[in-house]
Amino acid sequence: MGQGAAPRHMRAYDGELGAAVARAQQGDEAAFAVAYRLVQPGLLGYLRGLVGDDAEDVASDAWLEIARDLGRFQGDGAGFRGWTATIARHRALDHLRRQRARPRPAVLEQDVLDLPGPHSTHDQALEALSTEHALELVRGLPRDQAEAVLLRVVVGLDGPAAARVLGKRPGAVRTAAYRGLKRLAGRLGAESVTDEAPRTLGE
Known part of the structure; x- marks a missing residue:
């Protein structure tokens, strides 16, 4: 895997994901379920790394926002993964703030x-x-x-x-x-x- 490229197994799904998202934006609920199935495992793993055992709850909040704002999304499958990760991250940081466990400041190395x-x-x-x-x-x-x-x-x-x-x-x-x-x-x-x-x- 190159420094700037997504993993091959992720790229293989991006065509299917992009098509599913486009259909979901037209109101196809089955297509939204396909997009969820493709994105959720990685999103849940990301959230587990941020909030631990609360990942499922935070993911649920994130998907509610994703579903609500789906019509605003513009992009392909890879873009959708990035967009959903951004939403999930915001929900995770909100969760951490509520727990008064703020993320440590980043250190540029x-x-x-x-x-x-x-x-x-x-x-x-x-x-x-x-x-x-x-x-x-x-x-x-x-x-x-x-x-x-x-x-x-x-x-x-x-x-x-x-x-x-x-x-x-x-x-x-x-x-x-x-x-x-x-x-x-x-x-x-x-x-x-x-x-x-x-x-x-x-x-």
Whole structure:
């Protein structure tokens, strides 16, 4: 997967998604159900990374807004994923504010822009992100890194689309995603070593 491209499995669905959205905008309820089926898994994974066990409730609120404002949307399947992610993010941040658990301020980490891309590390992290445990690890990342990883990997947005959702420059989102995947892979690797050879107390 290139730095700016959406994952192949996401791109494969975008044609079907775009067609379903267009029909749904004409009042086709079955088509809206198709769009929901294609988008919901990634959206729910993104929200789990932001609000944990409250993801289902926040997703419900987001879909109510998506359905209400569907007629205003203009774009293709990839654009729809970005639009729905933006709505879901707003609902998640509202939820966090209500809980008085504000997101940590983002930290721009320019130092990794000059580092080579760790393809094996990246692939390891992507494969593991299908698990609930990995989503919990993502929640432990700095907020900017967690959101960048979730939008790029779980929702499947390309770099510019993820940047639009977050209101940041693509370079900053690319940096945050790189650092987040690197940290995630490191934690997964450390857990694997710990599981295979537990250290004795005092080591």
